[in-house]
Amino acid sequence: MDAMTTSFGEVLLWSFWFFIWIAALMVWFRCLFDMFSDSSLSGWGKAGWAILLIFVPWLGALIYLIxxxxxxxxxxxxxxVRRRAAQDDYIKQVAAPSGPTEQIANAKSLLDSGTITQAEFDALKAKALA
Known part of the structure; x- marks a missing residue:
């Protein structure tokens, strides 16, 4: 029966080592993904780093990080930065009306629905025509 019971300290120690192991795996995979996504690294360089990371994983990851x-x-x-710029370009392309005619039509529909006032419509129209 004693083999089944564990103390709180043993559970804590197991948890500690489990989290250390998961963190080490995350570092190892990050190094591996970075190595293959680096276009400036030659094929031989990638092969060398891959051999080091596969055969001596934790030491290889530490050397790679250094x-x-x-x-x-x-x-x-x-x-x-590249992804952010692509996202901003996409949002501008999709969200912005194509021309002043469409902007004025959208503003007119807002005016007709009572969402904006006549003064706001005039301001949007002037902005679209500018």
Whole structure:
């Protein structure tokens, strides 16, 4: 019966090692994904890093972070900027009416529904025609 019971300290220690293991896996996969997404790294360079990361995973990930950590951050930030610009372009393309005629028609429909006042309609019309 004693083999089945564990103390609170043992459960805490198991939890600690489990979270350390998950964190190490996340770092390892991040290094692996970064390596394959880096277009400046040659095929031989990727092969070398892959061999290191596969055969000595935790030491390889640590060496990768030391050697290429700064460029990892730069690549990630550049990708975020690129995605943000693409998202902004898409939103502008979809959300903005195509021309002044459509803008005035949208404003007129808002005026007819009572959502905006005549003064607001005139301001939107002037803005569309400007």
């Amino acid at each position: 050697a290429r950590g700064k460029s990892m951050n730069e690549r990630q930030m550049a990708e975020l």
